[in-house]
Amino acid sequence: xxxxxxxxxxxxxxxxxxxxxxxxxxxxxxxxxxxxxxxxxxxxxxxxxxxxxxxxxxxxxxxxxxxxxxxxxxxxxxxxxxxxxxxxxxxxxxxxxxxxxxxxxxxxxxxxxxxxxxxxxxxxxxxxxxxxxxxxxxxxxxxxxxxxxxxxxxxxxxxxxxxxxxxxxxxxxxxxxxxxxxxxxxxxxxxxxxxxxxxxxxxxxxxxxxxxxxxxxxxxxxxxxxxxxxxxxxxxxxxxxxxxxxxxxxxxxxxxxxxxxxxxxxxxxxxxxxxxxxxxxxxxxxxxxxxxxxxxxxxxx
DNA sequence: AAAGATGCCTGGTAGC
DNA sequence: TGCTACCAGGCATCTT
Numbered sequence: 374x375x376x377x378x379x380x381x382x383x384x385x386x387x388x389x390x391x392x393x394x395x396x397x398x399x400x401x402x403x404x405x406x407x408x409x410x411x412x413x414x415x416x417x418x419x420x421x422x423x424x425x426x427x428x429x430x431x432x433x434x435x436x437x438x439x440x441x442x443x444x445x446x447x448x449x450x451x452x453x454x455x456x457x458x459x460x461x462x463x464x465x466x467x468x469x470x471x472x473x474x475x476x477x478x479x480x481x482x483x484x485x486x487x488x489x490x491x492x493x494x495x496x497x498x499x500x501x502x503x504x505x506x507x508x509x510x511x512x513x514x515x516x517x518x519x520x521x522x523x524x525x526x527x528x529x530x531x532x533x534x535x536x537x538x539x540x541x542x543x544x545x546x547x548x549x550x551x552x553x554x555x556x557x558x559x560x561x562x563x564x565x566x567x568x569x570x571x572x573x574x575x576x577x578x579x580x581x582x583x584x585x586x587x588x589x590x591x592x593x594x595x596x597x598x599x600x601x602x603x604x605x606x607x608x609x610x611x612x613x614x615x616x617x618x619x620x621x622x623x624x625x626x627x628x629x630x631x632x633x634x635x636x637x638x639x640x641x642x643x644x645x646x647x648x649x650x651x652x653x654x655x656x657x658x659x660x661x662x663x664x665x666x667x668x669x670x671x672x673x674x
Numbered sequence: 675a676a677a678g679a680t681g682c683c684t685g686g687t688a689g690c
Numbered sequence: 691t692g693c694t695a696c697c698a699g700g701c702a703t704c705t706t
Contacts, residue, residue, distance in 0.1 A: 407683070431699080445700085447683095447699070448697095483683090484683085485685095485700090557678095558699095565699070566699080656699095
């Protein structure tokens with residue numbers, strides 16, 4: 374499933390491959406994604422160019438002069454840039470053809486993704502607090518978009534606004550386990566199930582620990598761990614960008630570096646203790662009971 | 675008002 | 691072999 378690093382890698386690949394190319398044809402083979410694909414999508418996009426491509430959480434924002442195409446990859450979505458003559462993929466739902474004889478192919482087996490349209494009148498807006506650094510860092514290229522799906526999303530994990538001070542303050546009012554806290558995009562954008570477990574391992578924090586009981590030091594460690602694991606995955610994804618053009622992108626980016634996710638019963642890389650799998654908020658959660666001890670306070674008389 | 679819990683969408687796969 | 695349960699991300703909706 375595409376996590377934030379995959380979406381970011383896709384974003385960068387699209388930027389390299391399809392910016393400023395005139396759209397010549399749009400085929401919608403399956404209009405019933407998570408929400409219906411706008412019926413007039415082809416009319417809207419014909420003759421247009423994508424002038425800017427950015428990411429917010431796990432959403433891709435492809436901007437034209439009249440509006441923005443908002444894409445979410447869902448569970449199984451994939452965007453590939455292929456030669457226009459490439460035969461239709463079995464699970465291909467949408468294809469956007471360019472004058473350059475390239476095509477943007479949206480392949481999504483389970484149709485959980487989304488292709489939505491946001492009129493230009495809803496942007497640009499002043500960047501919300503904390504997002505200016507995105508551009509400054511040169512890591513991401515976000516801009517504000519006034520859309521209901523985006524407006525309640527918390528800070529991007531890789532920007533300066535996401536720091537221990539923010540996290541400590543935010544977590545203080547949330548009594549749920551920190552694992553679930555991290556999965557709520559209102560708290561931090563785009564941290565999915567895999568990276569939540571991985572980051573907690575990196576920070577040596579038990580996933581059951583109440584968010585509100587995190588110490589400031591916990592938050593410092595957690596911010597660093599989240600950023601480290603995401604950046605490492607993005608770096609890895611970056612080395613596979615060429616695959617987007619060849620269509621040979623079948624590898625996934627995170628299979629190599631996972632330390633706890635999916636490693637139930639296997640020895641912890643740090644201490645050899647078997648990794649434990651539990652359910653937390655209907656989600657698989659993995660941790661090392663030795664490296665991430667449950668720190669429930671036991672009172673002694 | 676804000677936090678937390680639950681349900682839903684699809685389709686492949688594991689287990690029987 | 692054919693059936694059911696389960697799982698995934700994240701939004702909508704309901705409850706507290």
